[in-house]
Amino acid sequence: MFFLVLSLALLVSDLKLRYLDAFRQGLSVLAYPLQMAAATPADFVRNASDYFASLVRLQIENKELKSRQLQGGERLLRLEQLEQENRHLRTLLEARERQPVKSTVAEIMYTAKDPFSRKVILDKGAQAGIEAGQAVVDDVGVVGQITRVFPMQSELTLLTDKDQAIPVMVVRSGLRAVLFGSGDGLMELRYLAANADVQPGDKIVTSGLDGVFLAGLPVATVARVERDQAQTFARIPCLPAAGVERFTHVLVLGHRESLPARPPEVEPVAGKIKGRKARPAKD
Amino acid sequence: MQPTNRSRRILLPVKMWFVYTTLFIALFLNYIPTGHLPAVPDFVALVLAFWCVREPLKIGIGAGFVFGLLTDIGVGAALGQHAFAYVLVAYAANELSRRVLWFTPVEQALHVLPLLFLSQLVMVIVRLMAGAEFPGWWMFFGSFVAAVLWIPLHYVLLLPQYQPVERDDNRPI
Numbered sequence: 022m023f024f025l026v027l028s029l030a031l032l033v034s035d036l037k038l039r040y041l042d043a044f045r046q047g048l049s050v051l052a053y054p055l056q057m058a059a060a061t062p063a064d065f066v067r068n069a070s071d072y073f074a075s076l077v078r079l080q081i082e083n084k085e086l087k088s089r090q091l092q093g094g095e096r097l098l099r100l101e102q103l104e105q106e107n108r109h110l111r112t113l114l115e116a117r118e119r120q121p122v123k124s125t126v127a128e129i130m131y132t133a134k135d136p137f138s139r140k141v142i143l144d145k146g147a148q149a150g151i152e153a154g155q156a157v158v159d160d161v162g163v164v165g166q167i168t169r170v171f172p173m174q175s176e177l178t179l180l181t182d183k184d185q186a187i188p189v190m191v192v193r194s195g196l197r198a199v200l201f202g203s204g205d206g207l208m209e210l211r212y213l214a215a216n217a218d219v220q221p222g223d224k225i226v227t228s229g230l231d232g233v234f235l236a237g238l239p240v241a242t243v244a245r246v247e248r249d250q251a252q253t254f255a256r257i258p259c260l261p262a263a264g265v266e267r268f269t270h271v272l273v274l275g276h277r278e279s280l281p282a283r284p285p286e287v288e289p290v291a292g293k294i295k296g297r298k299a300r301p302a303k304d
Numbered sequence: 305m306q307p308t309n310r311s312r313r314i315l316l317p318v319k320m321w322f323v324y325t326t327l328f329i330a331l332f333l334n335y336i337p338t339g340h341l342p343a344v345p346d347f348v349a350l351v352l353a354f355w356c357v358r359e360p361l362k363i364g365i366g367a368g369f370v371f372g373l374l375t376d377i378g379v380g381a382a383l384g385q386h387a388f389a390y391v392l393v394a395y396a397a398n399e400l401s402r403r404v405l406w407f408t409p410v411e412q413a414l415h416v417l418p419l420l421f422l423s424q425l426v427m428v429i430v431r432l433m434a435g436a437e438f439p440g441w442w443m444f445f446g447s448f449v450a451a452v453l454w455i456p457l458h459y460v461l462l463l464p465q466y467q468p469v470e471r472d473d474n475r476p477i
Contacts, residue, residue, distance in 0.1 A: 024369040024391045031373075031384030036434040048377045052335075055328075056378055059335035131337030134379035136439035137431040142337070142380075169380075176380060183437040204437030 042169070049171050063131055123275035125149055127157075130174065139182040139202070145273065146173045154233060156274045162239035162262035163187065163227060164271055177271070180240070180261055181206050189240050190228035194218040197228050200240060200259065208241050210257035215248045219257055235274065239263075307462060308412075309405045315465040322464055323355050323363060327371055335378045342442035345450035348375055348386075349393055349423050353416055354457055356397030357404050368394030385430055389423040396422075413454040420447035 035045075125145055133140040145151050147170045155167045157177050165185065169176040178185055183204035190197050196218055203209040213219060223243040229236025241259035248255050307313040330347035338344045348371050355363045372387030379386075396419050397404075404415045424447055432438060 024365045025388065028369060028372065028384040028388040028391055032382055032388060032430060032434075035383035045377060045383060048373065052374055052377045055332055056335050059332050059378075060337055063337045132339035134334075134337060134339065135381040136340055136443050137381070137428075137436035140380055184435060 045169070046171070053171070053173070060130060123150075125151060125273045125275075127151075127175075127271055127273050129177075129269055129271065133176065139179040139204075140168070141177050141179065143167075143175045143177050143271070143273070144173075146171050146175045148172055151175045151273055156234045156238075157271050158238060158274060159263045159271050162241075163234060164263045166233070167273065175273075180208060180263075187234065187240060188228045188230045189225045190236075191219055191243075192224040192226055193220070194223075197230070200225065203258065207244070208259045208261060210243070210259060211254065213255050213257060215250065215253065215255045217255055219243055219246055219255070221245050224262075225259060307465075308408060314467065315462065316467055318359055318362065318465055320362065323359070324367075326351050326461060327355070327367065331371060331374055331378070334375055340439075343445040343449050345446045345453060346420065346423070347450075348372075349390060349420055350416075350450045350453060350457065351461070352390055353393055353397045353419055354454070354461055356394045357401045357412070357416075358462075360398040360401040363394075364398050365391045365394040381427075382431065382434065385427050388430065389426045392426060393419055393423045409455045409458040412458070413451045416454050417447060417451035420450050423447075 127143040127145040127149075130142045130144050133142055143151075143157075151167060151170055153167055153170050153175075157164045157166060163180060165177050165179040165182070166187075167175050168178040179202070180187060180200075181202045181204070183202050185202040187200050188197070189200045189210075196213070198210050198213050198217075200208050201211050210219065210225070221243050224239060225241045225243065227234040227236055227238045227240055239262040241261050244258045244260050246255055246257050307315050327348065330351040333347040352363075352368055352371060356368075368390035369387050372385075372390035373383070375381070375386040375390075376383050397416075400415060400419070404412050407415065421444060424444055428438070428443070
């Protein structure tokens with residue numbers, strides 16, 4: 022009975038209150054050697070399959086990578102010039118400089134076994150400077166966010182995890198919204214009015230309002246738009262842009278520049294207690 | 305003849321280090337990253353149920369709780385999820401042990417199946433209440449596989465307790 026109550030208490034404090042990260046860290050150090058040992062057979066299978074990959078497939082991949090590098094190189098050349106110009110204009114406008122973001126390449130070791138969530142384990146952890154909350158991208162778009170960091174590994178929650186949210190913008194109309202994972206490998210634009218300007222095929226990028234993701238990273242494409250007049254909001258399922266469930270290497274982006282300081286709280290007007298009406302202060 | 309309560313076979317007393325070693329091996333098997341592969345049995349629940357049925361006086365819900373926490377950490381589940389389910393499994397197995405041990409291993413497996421199924425059901429309910437996605441019905445297939453594994457397990461885990469065959473004509477047993 023005692024243990025039942027204890028485990029229920031643990032569950033509540035972990036799932037609802039998130040108190041237990043230090044405790045989990047401690048226990049994970051204990052479990053780590055066993056975990057490493059258990060991951061070995063999986064590594065072995067993966068390496069073996071790499072080893073026996075056919076020559077033809079590698080050649081095709083090589084060709085594809087070369088052409089992509091060429092395309093990328095051309096854009097990179099322009100980017101440098103644009104960055105220069107951007108810096109110049111920003112100094113002219115006296116805007117804050119955008120800091121370059123430090124990033125780390127990490128490899129996905131395996132999918133976490135918990136069948137209730139969509140998480141993967143990366144092979145870089147706190148020792149490589151990874152922190153919880155960092156954004157993770159692959160070569161096409163946003164993949165997810167680091168949720169837990171262990172000394173040698175970290176846990177990446179995919180965008181398609183249920184209720185994983187990311188602030189986004191519809192490129193075509195400039196509409197801002199929040200994109201949620203819907204749990205079945207798709208994502209969903211929620212809380213958009215039934216007549217919102219969204220069409221199937223619209224590209225969705227990060228809006229950067231959260232201070233975590235850089236603005237303009239591709240996130241998803243609108244799959245279809247279901248406008249039901251009976252409901253206030255449209256139902257808009259979206260397909261993830263990045264290979265959210267099939268990549269091997271990802272890029273963990275460093276934290277973005279710090280947000281501007283919050284505007285100072287408005288001084289509460291003396292004597293204004295009753296009701297929600299704000300009276301102009303007389304002085 | 306398998307050593308159930310009906311058989312005349314007498315076993316050596318169990319060694320606790322062997323019990324915990326097998327539990328750690330099961331934990332190791334649980335840690336193998338199989339991803340979302342369907343029908344992977346929960347080895348710790350199975351071995352725990354086995355020892356709780358065989359040795360109700362020596363192992364019980366305490367071990368269930370500790371190994372549940374270790375499983376939670378290893379597989380990235382919510383902390384306390386497996387602990388909760390394993391405490392229930394250990395309790396039920398302890399209670400059932402007087403009855404279950406009268407049956408043959410196959411019939412025992414049929415007794416253990418609902419136990420393991422229930423532990424998974426509890427985990428699903430707990431996680432759904434916390435707002436996770438439903439993982440699909442294939443997940444429950446794991447407990448059927450585990451119940452089938454009960455039969456070989458019955459041979460393997462009792463192996464160290466078999467007495468050496470030394471026939472002594474003066475002592476009939």
